[in-house]
């Protein structure tokens with residue numbers, strides 16, 4: 416069975432019965448809020464997990480598993496992004512959220528500000544406050560129909576006590592994949608103010624034809640010097656529950672510091688997660704290509720359906736990620752339109768920051784029949 420046949424054959428009832436977060440939190444609605452995909456994972460990942468369970472590999476994280484994961488990620492980064500990463504600079508973490516916490520705790524001072532270009536991945540808005548830091552939201556600006564970072568706004572935020580910029584690329588929720596000029600512009604502003612960048616590249620494997628992911632830390636010695644990069648196989652191979660992300664340390668000072676403080680953060684990475692990540696990055700690449708191909712079809716189909724049936728809704732197909740950012744400001748449903756649409760559970764745009772008022776986020780990593788049903792629900796309310 417091809418990837419497409421397998422994906423298309425999965426029904427909403429089957430997905431609901433399987434019990435993922437996406438399909439169980441709102442049992443009477445189609446799950447389209449959380450960033451989970453409905454396609455399972457690569458056969459190579461499943462096989463590695465089955466073998467590990469059969470071999471009783473359910474103990475603590477071992478240095479050998481960390482090493483295999485680091486080699487696998489370094490090989491993938493080289494092959495996919497042309498990024499040469501020394502294996503000893505790839506460290507395990509349970510998740511990207513923990514990497515963000517580490518960046519805040521280790522690279523910002525109490526009371527300092529974390530700069531969040533918005534709209535942003537929802538939990539990033541609340542974590543800094545719980546760690547005694549402020550958040551400065553800097554809304555993205557639309558330039559020639561594309562959402563871009565506001566360099567002047569970031570500069571002002573750095574002047575106003577901002578010490579760490581969150582740079583999410585590919586971007587959740589807008590789906591933008593930043594080009595070299597945009598990244599260089601950000602690097603110049605941050606460098607001029609002596610700031611740091613937390614580069615969240617969790618969606619890096621999910622980029623569509625016509626665009627390429629450029630790792631921020633790989634851009635120049637300047638970016639390598641101030642970046643703290645986190646990524647994971649969790650989105651592309653749909654294994655977020657396994658808890659194993661990758662931290663990439665791109666300068667000597669961070670590597671030395673991490674060697675003394677990293678253990679507390681690293682130990683949350685699970686053995687099965689490390690095994691799954693190693694399998695994904697090495698033997699899961701063909702499956703990834705098929706998944707990206709299917710998702711490419713989904714973003715195009717969704718754009719066609721929206722243009723055809725929802726002419727008042729703004730939608731630009733994502734350049735990367737399987738997330739869609741719906742501009743519902745002209746449909747008359749107010750600042751929180753997601754709540755007014757029954758039948759489908761979307762993410763409220765305001766949860767992504769003030770800039771998200773009137774928007775909603777939709778997860779497009781779903782079988783195409785379900786994608787059509789999502790549009791049916793939108794059309795039933797909006798038309």
Ligand SMILES: Cc1ncc(COP(=O)(O)O)c(C=O)c1O
Pocket residue numbers: 450509510511512513536583587615617618647649655660
């Ligand atoms: C941009 C972005 N960063 C981080 C996360 C969270 O990742 P993790 O589960 O590894 O903390 C997500 C999850 O959707 C995400 O989209």
